[in-house]
Amino acid sequence: MESYLIAIGTVALIYALLAIGLNLQYGFIGMVNFGHVAFFAIGAYTSALLSIEGVPIFIGMLAGAVLAALSALPLSMLSARLSDDYLAIVTLGFSETIRIVIQEENWLTGGIQGLPGIPSLFSSMSFGPTGLMTLIAISACVACVYYAIRHLTRSPYGRLIQAIRDNEAAVQSLGKNTSWLKIQVFMLGAALAGIAGGFYAHFMSYLSAEQFVPLVTFYVWVAVIIGGVGRMSGAMIGSLLLIAFLEGSRFARDILPGVAEVEMASVRLGLIGLALILCTIYFPDGIMGKKRT
Amino acid sequence: QASSGTFRIGALNSITGSGSSYGVGMQKIIIAMAERINALGGAGGRKLEVFAEDDQTKPEAGVLAAKKLLDVNKVGAILGTFSSGVTLAVMPLTDAADAILMNTSGAPSISERNTKGFSWRFEATNDRYGRAFAQAAKNNGFERPATMAFNNASGLSNTQGFKEAWEAAGGKVVQSVVYEPNRPSYRSEVQKIIEAKPDVVVMGSYLQDTTIILREWYQSGYDLRWIMPNWAGNEALIKALGKDVCEGVLTVGTISNEGSPALEDFNTLYQKLTGNPGSTNSYASMCYDMVVVLALAMEAAGPNASSVEINAKIPEVAGADGTVVHSFEEGREKLKSGKISYQGASSKLNFDKRGDASPDFSINIIKNGVIERQSRVQV
Amino acid sequence: MTFISLLNYSLNGLVEGLLIALPALALTLVMGVARFANAATGDYMTVSAYGAVAAQKAIAASASAAMLGALAIGIAVSVLAGWLVFRLLRGRPFVTSLVASIGVALLTRSVLTYFVGHDPQTIEIPLMRAWNYWGIRILPTDIAVAAIALLAMALVFGILYLTPLGREMRAVADNPDLARASGIRANRVWITLWVIVGVLCAFGGVLYGAKAVVVPELGWELLIPAFAAMVAGGVGNPVGAVLAGVLLGVIQELSVPFVGPSYKIAMSFLVLLIVLLFRPRGLFGVSVSTR
Amino acid sequence: MLALNHIHKSFGGFHVLDDVSIHIPPGGLVGVAGTNGAGKSTMFAVACGQIAPGAGTVHFLGEDITQLPPRKRAMKGLGRTFQIPKEFGSLTVLENLLVASPRATGESLYSVYFHPRAIRREERQIRERAEEVLEFLNLAHVAGKLAAGLSGGQKKLLELGRALLLSPSCILLDEPFAGVNPVLIEQLSERILQLNKERNIAFMIIEHHLEALRTLSNDLYIMDQGRVIAHGDPSAVLDNPAVQEAYMGGIV
Amino acid sequence: MLLQVSSLTAGYGGADIIKGISIEVRQGEIVTIAGTNGAGKSTLSKSIVGLVPKVSGSILLNGRDLLKVSPENRSALGLGYVPQVSNVFGSLNVLDNLKVVRNVKDKPRKIQEMIALFPPLGAKLKLPAQTLSGGERQMLAVARALMSDPTLVILDEPTAALSPSLVEQVFRLVARLPEQGVAVLMVEQRARQALSISHRGYILDQGSVVLSGTSEGLLSDSRMAQLYLGRH
């Protein structure tokens, strides 16, 4: 049981990292990123490939974050020209393209066969269970990121990016470089997704293109929105709830004895759907509520 | 790990996602077979308790489900992983937990990674499929084959295996198209194939996409023959498309162990559980065998054996040598007097050193809506 | 690569584009009136397709039976979800309703698979050989598909731009409060919207199901291309959605001989990107002035 | 200081600006009035870069800024308000003003983490100024309220407040007094005059309040149908019969 | 009594914005509401139309309790409304903005009438309303409210952003409305001008009526003028 909980906790924290990044992009500066999974994938594959080549995992993960951020650069430059829905589709397209590239470019990514045998964090250490150590490492990372980003959002910088979300033209006419700020924030969010990808790769030990479908992006959105847009704690709570739902519904069978095993998959899906609907209806501002009134 | 009265097993199947058309039947069979073993008094003095999970045909979901099965439900064996991605991702977990993993995946790399010997593959590897395809093409006198593959590990390696075998024999493949899943139409893909003027197309495909592709092709009016795996070219395909479209389609499959009582038994059971003939889901027959093999190994290992001990007995109950048996009851009897060789519904099994079953293949042809055996090959 | 074969590829693209245009139209209408991207659109199509299968089994294996079944189910599900869920979310931010619509999508699919399972089903249509004109292959069924798709779209345009109800829909979309103060009954407008969405999805579901096979993920997979068409055409612009759907379809299929079927999806996004670079508000979007 | 030279702009064949030339001398107070739809707001948008002119040039401080984006113009000291207020709805009223304040360090990612003390110091100063402006605009009692929940008039005041904080050398005000209580208008006018005198800030003000224009401007342009139809000393211009005919419908 | 609002309390979820206001409008009367910014004038008018989430007290129109009538049905009871902000359907063209109004008897004639009233609109019938200038929007909004021949029209700052000649025109138009059987409740910052054509007026401050009476009375109260009306 413990190691299952550890696994779920790890996945939840990976999603928390993703959600913090997306929340920064959407909740604070208002950029609609529907391709978050692309940066996740870039981080995952970079770190995995480097570590397979023998590069220390820590460096690999860092490289993954940097590469994810760099790949976000051209997209965010575009976003100076595009508004919400349009940026949404461009990022979505980007993530699908990345997925297809991963799938097609055998020589690099193992293509459709996937990339097995990725070393896990701390696998070379002789003490302590790997799973627990991974959980501790990612917890520490999430805590650092959480406080660093919270500090940012509470600074004048954070105020400014929220003003951009409310009305970009007005901020421009105040003489602020909104495009540059958007680029910064977008890259920062992508870097966080890249780090999440690194943790994911070493946790799963196997990567394939089918793990990076748009559904992952949707899940992160769900986490952000259920938790509360523009709230730091919202991203955290949202991810924990999301994973609790996705995984917790596995146990629904124990309370629903009359349901056949194959019908259970349907019931699970339905429970998740129902939860999403009820959450959005009854918690208009997310579980964590509004920031202020 | 296993409490004395029961042995816990996980049925990890693709209930949703692209494998769902097989996974549902596979899971039903596992559950039904476990019940049957229990009704017979259990195996090795223990009842089987099944925990069913859905891997959504996705590695990530598969890993989480497997972790739940291993850590929460404390299962000693996971049965029925289907997609190679899931099997490859779950394997390190079962290895770490000393749990048995029985799969129906085709990727050759599974054998290489099976270092601890806990993984058992009931399906032929993809490259063997490819060789069987090549045999079918040669037997029927085709000269200009083209390939079409569903873009996943299984689809690609099947056609890749074909290509290698065909070219090794000096032939040439005139066109290779890889197509994406879940498209409304594959007309452009079919057109690309047709423009190369092949006489036969070798498919690495599933039922769903094959239905669409054959319909597109038929309507185009171009004269062409097809070779495809039997999980795509089966009764369901004929039902969906009608016999005109399917006329002359060649299908290749591992030989279910026909004539064997196990297969007959499976067919009746499957028909009863799902309403469809057993031949529409050869993976389900593999799952049928998984439960029997596991139960026999438990029987052989004796009461309260650990999963490691049970695992060690698998070659002794389903290896190449020993008294041939066709069912759990029979096996349980014969075990008392030495080694047995369970010959299953899906194949004779006869696991090799790397844990792979090596079934024979049959080449079939669809004539007037009926699937007929053309020949039987060993590759 | 001959001209004829390019023409054939374009024809394939045209038909695929028209199929995408139906859900794209439904998406863009909801986007225009209710201001969110309805992720359940695809699943409305899926249940409609199953409705068609059921009707064929229950009534007769004819096209009209299929259509009838699809319409009944499609409209029912769309209106029900609109009334029970989206009505309560009016005025909420774009993404909140989007998440709720993902919930609706999952719930719909779960109820569906609970009762009908995961096996692929087929909608029975007579198979016909293609007409061949100098190597240009035209499928009679494709002509039917195109005709029905165009008919459905014409219907929507008629309602939207030629009837008072359409005007009211656009008014509610624009400014709900002012609409209420002008005596426009929002509920009526909303139900109309969901009926139209249901009709479009029903048509889409049947045509798609007849061309491909009916599986629980049928519509969900169409969501992204439909979304792309909606955006490329200029969000909330029905004409744009249809034209962009067709354009993307044609480009996608035309790129098959050059980049292969895998990268063709990426190709259509590339084109989308180029469109948006030169027309940041989509092909037919209008820009709003700054005052 | 700010000069628009022979600006043309049309939307789909409809001439909104037709050879408009307007000049603001340093420290000047220029009023702009004119019929509704004459193109006044469009002229502002051209001056500040939100809309590119069809023809003509914009010069600021002797430099051609026609091609510069809005942000760069603002950085050079050209501030504006919008006719329809563009408040930052999810920020409080006070924060709206804090965002508007020009600052050195607080908006750089680097210094957020590495110069927290400098930011705090800067923040204190800015806040003082912002609170003073709020007091003056009668908004102090709603300082902590989200700007989205302000009344129409309050939003206009907030818009003005942001421009006042900018400390630019030239501010363009688009109907700052529309919907503002008359008593407040008088106070605001005084403040603008004071800023103009003490800090030598140049103003261009679009207004329909003729009394306000009389007191506020020393140079008045009247626009009609995309053209400047009169220009000069406010009283003289307003007494011009052509202006009265076009703009005031014969009444004063 | 045409409109009778008694001890109305209203707000947006937080603290009450309007605290127990009572006002009335008689048949054929023009009533002006003036007051400082943020006093609650718009909130009062929105409550009557039904666009404020939290309302208590009573609002009677021709004796019918409006709080029991949904907002969309209030226009059928003879209520017209011009909001202070976003007062047109920006994405609809000018003509559709007029056509979309419900409860209009003879639409084509009424539209002709409105165009005659506001000639600048006539030239822009096919343009989306969001491209109109501030003043043109204001005209369109008033025209839209008058389409349904209301018995009471509520105008929230109808002359803000209008040029002097149009201000004059609007006031003249308003002054004539009672002859056509339309009573007017008007929020105005140009309070002196507004009161000069009104019968009565109310002055609001911080959610309460601080002064009310006939126009003449209010205009001659010099202290109030100092505080609320300004010099002009």
Ligand SMILES: Nc1ncnc2c1ncn2[C@@H]1O[C@H](COP(=O)(O)OP(=O)(O)OP(=O)(O)O)[C@@H](O)[C@H]1O
């Ligand atoms: N994008 C556009 N397309 C078409 N016409 C436009 C567009 N933007 C503005 N116009 C037209 O340009 C004219 C001038 O508008 P502008 O807002 O500059 O007027 P204004 O002088 O500020 O009027 P007001 O005093 O009423 O605010 C208006 O008639 C308007 O209809």
Ligand SMILES: Nc1ncnc2c1ncn2[C@@H]1O[C@H](COP(=O)(O)OP(=O)(O)OP(=O)(O)O)[C@@H](O)[C@H]1O
């Ligand atoms: N949507 C809203 N949510 C929360 N508070 C609001 C909202 N709208 C207005 N308020 C608050 O209610 C008070 C009264 O606003 P209202 O709009 O009624 O003022 P007003 O008298 O019309 O002012 P003005 O003359 O500036 O238009 C203000 O303090 C304002 O901040």
Ligand SMILES: [Mg+2]
């Ligand atoms: Mg203007």
Ligand SMILES: [Mg+2]
């Ligand atoms: Mg107001």
